[in-house]
Amino acid sequence: MSKKKIMIVDDEESLVELVKAILEREGFEVIPAYNGDECLNKLEKLKPDLILMDMMMPKMTGKETTKKIRENPKTKDIKIIFLTVVRLSEIGKDGLKKLNVLDFITKPFDNADLVNRVKKLLGV
Amino acid sequence: MSIPNLPKFESNILKNMWVSCSNQATKALSEMLNKKVNTISNSPKILLINKVPKSLNPKDVSTTILYTQLIDTIKGIIVISSSLKNILKIADIFLRKEPGYFKDLSDENIPVIKELANILAGHYVTALNNLLGIKYELSEPVLSVNPYRAIEDFDFGPVYVEEIHVLMLKTSFNIVQERIKEDVVLLFKKEFIRELLEMISSKISLVKG
Numbered sequence: 001m002s003k004k005k006i007m008i009v010d011d012e013e014s015l016v017e018l019v020k021a022i023l024e025r026e027g028f029e030v031i032p033a034y035n036g037d038e039c040l041n042k043l044e045k046l047k048p049d050l051i052l053m054d055m056m057m058p059k060m061t062g063k064e065t066t067k068k069i070r071e072n073p074k075t076k077d078i079k080i081i082f083l084t085v086v087r088l089s090e091i092g093k094d095g096l097k098k099l100n101v102l103d104f105i106t107k108p109f110d111n112a113d114l115v116n117r118v119k120k121l122l123g124v
Numbered sequence: 125m126s127i128p129n130l131p132k133f134e135s136n137i138l139k140n141m142w143v144s145c146s147n148q149a150t151k152a153l154s155e156m157l158n159k160k161v162n163t164i165s166n167s168p169k170i171l172l173i174n175k176v177p178k179s180l181n182p183k184d185v186s187t188t189i190l191y192t193q194l195i196d197t198i199k200g201i202i203v204i205s206s207s208l209k210n211i212l213k214i215a216d217i218f219l220r221k222e223p224g225y226f227k228d229l230s231d232e233n234i235p236v237i238k239e240l241a242n243i244l245a246g247h248y249v250t251a252l253n254n255l256l257g258i259k260y261e262l263s264e265p266v267l268s269v270n271p272y273r274a275i276e277d278f279d280f281g282p283v284y285v286e287e288i289h290v291l292m293l294k295t296s297f298n299i300v301q302e303r304i305k306e307d308v309v310l311l312f313k314k315e316f317i318r319e320l321l322e323m324i325s326s327k328i329s330l331v332k333g
Contacts, residue, residue, distance in 0.1 A: 086243055
């Protein structure tokens with residue numbers, strides 16, 4: 001069975017490396033991207049099963065990147081989880097749910113919790 | 125035309141409502157920045173809308189504002205007002221840059237600044253929705269370095285031609301450790317004050333049973 005592919009999008013390189021190490025240990029293939037543009041450029045070719053998307057990134061925020069992903073018929077159905085340092089209000093969460101964001105993980109996160117949520121969403 | 129007064133009882137109700145909304149937003153802002161945030165909420169005021177920018181920041185010509193419309197039958201707007209310097213300081217913190225990294229607004233920091241406005245306004249509006257039992261939604265935030273220009277876009281009518289009064293609720297945030305001050309202002313069109321107060325009264329009656 002082929003490995004499930006997860007893309008991690010975050011401008012904080014140390015966090016990308018950390019998440020990559022955690023998820024690779026669990027048997028996932030991890031694709032790093034350090035900004036919204038890089039995420040969009042890699043998406044069509046690499047077709048991840050899930051994206052972990054940072055909310056606050058320079059130039060293109062996680063929300064703007066997600067909007068572009070949803071506008072593209074080839075990428076619109078990819079599962080997305082948001083990573084955020086910010087406690088979101090209900091209206092903030094509702095806005096992201098409208099973009100079909102499936103879950104929100106607050107940074108700093110518990111490694112086991114991250115893995116559990118990823119596995120649950122991917123059904124593994 | 126004389127400026128109408130807001131009766132004391134109604135004024136207190138509105139102030140309590142606003143303080144409750146501000147508490148939610150303060151908690152969120154403090155968590156976002158991981159810093160202590162002090163706030164002062166003023167009593168509600170009715171004033172001419174074109175006086176509002178002056179009251180936001182009379183001495184700082186570089187005032188920058190972010191505003192987002194409240195979408196529902198009762199029209200309102202949330203304005204976050206600060207000096208450009210302070211807004212750039214917040215962008216430095218959020219994008220993990222050295223203090224003073226951002227010298228001006230740019231493609232790199234504007235999306236994050238707008239997102240922060242969205243998050244902060246989201247906390248106010250969620251609190252308002254919960255308090256009033258309504259379903260406000262927010263428009264996308266607009267960033268402007270010219271409050272006088274922006275105020276014409278608030279969709280409150282011809283502000284420099286007619287005397288248009290608004291109800292203003294204002295909180296000043298002070299992030300002491302960073303020497304950052306900003307104001308959050310909620311404006312409602314005067315015509316909606318009665319409706320707004322009735323909504324609050326009916327909510328209070330419900331709570332009292």
